[in-house]
Amino acid sequence: MTAPAASTSDLRVIWRCARPNFLVLAPLCAGLAVTSAWLDGWALEGVAILLVLLAALLAHAAVNLFNEHHDFVSGLDATTRRTPFSGGSGALPAQPEAARAVHRAALACLGGVVIVGGWCLWRAGPALLFYGLLGMVLVVAYTGWLTRRPWLCLVAPGMGFGTLMVVGANHALTGGFSATALAVSAVPTLMVSALLLANQLPDIEPDRRVGRHHLAITLGARRAARLVAVLVLGAFVSVPLAWAAGWLPAETWLMWLAAPVALRLVVGLWRLPPEVEEGEVAALLPLLGLNVALLLLSLALLNLGLWLAA
Template sequence: MAWAVACSGWLAHQHGQVLNWADAALATLGALAAHLGTNALNEYADFRSGLDAQTQRTPFSGGSGVLPARPALASVALGMGVAALALSAATGVYFLWRHAAALPVLLPLGLAGLVLAAAYTPWITRHPWLCLIAPGLGFGPLMALGTAAVLLGGLTAQTAATMGLASLLPFGLANALLLLNQFPDVEADRRAGRRTLPIVLGKEQAWPVLAAQYLLAYGALLATVAARDVPPAALLGLLTLPLAAKTMHHAACHANDTAALLPAMRWNVFLSLATPVLAAAGVAWGA
């Protein structure tokens, strides 16, 4: 979200607009609520399906373990998920009212985001390639284009193209995060009827897809700077590139060994968080 706000702020600055920080904060709240709601519904669905009881839990995969330990909280998780998505939808409705001219852009983006959040566990996880890109769609194009439409009062063809290219950074990183986290869950996911890429391709063949997501993310950052859509200081995001290479190598060597894979999973989480923040800090610095 920091990357989307930073890019939107840079575009606003380039067009002589002043960034509305209250709107930026509210858009961030809506995005966080959507993320929380998706995670809570996923926890509830995995508990109800019995998947949690079969999963080899790690610090980065297999769920939080809260519901298996305290089953009485299942209804709380369901209520939390529904309430969080309702809050996210409410922020969207507010922005539709506030920026009526942006309705043709905001409405389909908001609806797509809600469908993605609600359908991820029961349906999307049964379709391997859609399961791969679903996280990136939410954290990438949907979030970036929606944020820009809100903060800029709408999208032109040029600003949509800029944000679309910039959104491929979080798109690739989010896909990589969820993909690697699926490696330890292959057997449990298979029994639950899921069809993730590590199941369909095998772990040894899935790691190149992880590499492709990293290449897409860092390539998008380079392309966004090369197109002069953001200042060169955004290349601060490339500071994590050596760690990404190390993560890919580690995943390739230890795809079938969960214990040995844990460092790569830890680095993967760090990459997904630090890279957009560093790039966003570079945009703010360059401004």
């Protein structure tokens, strides 16, 4: 017996739960795989590039959909205070009958990733299985399992969007390992982990009540915010270090055009007022927005630098 087709209202909920405003992150990260391959001298096929970008987009959408469904089913959505950067979309609490459709959409996105991954595996060889299997584990296990293990919860988003999406996609496109891709992946690895940790700060108490145990809970808001600042600084420092080692071209210094924004963010995070520890999130919201803008701007500039150097 086939499942009923999703209604128009279900599709609207699915769209909101996929968090389309944030999905630009995936093609920017996968774009680093493309631009690093160009820098290494590869002439890539347009179809291959499109499929890799599509797989990245579907993987990101799958994570968001699984997360929204899990937070609704667990009851977290009923207790959290939503902000533009945390607490979910609010789509399922407003239309709970769409929960099954959202879960099916998450599985469909994951299925799309598997299909594209199978094509990449056929094209690039069995070594790609490592990236694919680890990526699948991160997508499926993040919300329900990794959010209960503080350091894994910190590392997993950066590894997924940085190490796996950049190095793995580069391998899928070229058929081999790239030191350039590994070097450039340090930026999204550090900054995406910083982004997810920062976005957990407003949800410390609701997350604690449903059994989550991430670093924002373990460290408290102010110390976690300072860790976010350290990760952001580490991402910016990684570029000159990789350039000095001969792994990245001078053009990747273009990312440092975003350094004033990074400095403003780091200072704001380091000087976070004590009332944030008591659950007052008003002081956080401008910093969370600045963090998102910094991440997207930095990745765009990094892609531009690699493209100019190629």
